[in-house]
Amino acid sequence: MSEHVPIEPTILYFGTPVVLLSTENDDGSANLAPISSAWALGYTIVLGLGADGQSAYNLARRPDIVINVPGPHLWKQIESLAGVTGRFPVPESKPAGMRYEPDKFAVSGFTSQESVVVNPPRVAECGLQFEARVAPARLGVTGDFLIVQAQVLKVHADAAVVIAGTNYVEPAAWSPLIYNFRHYFGLGPELGHTYRSQTPR
Numbered sequence: 001m002s003e004h005v006p007i008e009p010t011i012l013y014f015g016t017p018v019v020l021l022s023t024e025n026d027d028g029s030a031n032l033a034p035i036s037s038a039w040a041l042g043y044t045i046v047l048g049l050g051a052d053g054q055s056a057y058n059l060a061r062r063p064d065i066v067i068n069v070p071g072p073h074l075w076k077q078i079e080s081l082a083g084v085t086g087r088f089p090v091p092e093s094k095p096a097g098m099r100y101e102p103d104k105f106a107v108s109g110f111t112s113q114e115s116v117v118v119n120p121p122r123v124a125e126c127g128l129q130f131e132a133r134v135a136p137a138r139l140g141v142t143g144d145f146l147i148v149q150a151q152v153l154k155v156h157a158d159a160a161v162v163i164a165g166t167n168y169v170e171p172a173a174w175s176p177l178i179y180n181f182r183h184y185f186g187l188g189p190e191l192g193h194t195y196r197s198q199t200p201r
């Protein structure tokens with residue numbers, strides 16, 4: 001076994017999938033924000049969201065959301081949204097250099113696609129799209145981020161990642177975009193599957 005050393009990294013992003021949140025602004029336009037703090041429990045998706053951002057502002061007023069899940073090939077478009085906020089004026093708590101951008105679709109080049117059960121649009125390029133509604137959120141222990149629970153109402157999947165004629169995603173066809181210590185990765189080759197996998201094979 002290798003030796004472990006104590007370190008104090010500035011961030012602890014050990015590799016989680018990136019999702020792209022669509023929420024509705026006061027004027028009915030859409031805000032887009034990439035986040036990597038997202039995980040699923042059944043049809044509930046838990047999100048970690050900065051309390052000072054436009055996404056948090058929108059969700060406190062209008063609970064509809066689309067959780068769009070991009071593949072690795074979309075990393076540059078995701079990164080084009082890293083330095084912008086839909087919040088005006090830009091909160092002082094945001095990282096230095098962050099600028100206000102009201103049209104996130106234009107700046108990223110993503111394509112807006114009408115949703116079926118919620119108001120904010122889906123992002124057409126994302127292989128998985130979850131239309132959802134959030135419950136009132138709680139602040140996390142440090143007070144600067146919100147723990148948001150989103151109840152998924154409708155799932156859309158690119159036909160190319162679905163096992164035809166089933167409700168199953170083909171794990172060999174689907175790959176999330178992984179945020180790994182502030183660097184972007186895709187998945188490596190499959191290692192195996194859990195005993196609970198029901199994927200037809």
Ligand SMILES: Cc1cc2nc3c(=O)[nH]c(=O)nc-3n(C[C@H](O)[C@H](O)[C@H](O)COP(=O)(O)O)c2cc1C
Pocket residue numbers: 018031032033034035036037038048049050051052053054055056078079081082083084085086087179
């Ligand atoms: C790959 C990536 C992952 C991110 N993860 C998170 C996250 O988990 N939670 C969060 O609040 N912000 C995260 N951010 C930062 C937000 O995208 C950023 O604060 C943005 O300004 C939010 O936009 P908004 O203020 O319009 O909602 C991430 C950014 C990138 C590029």
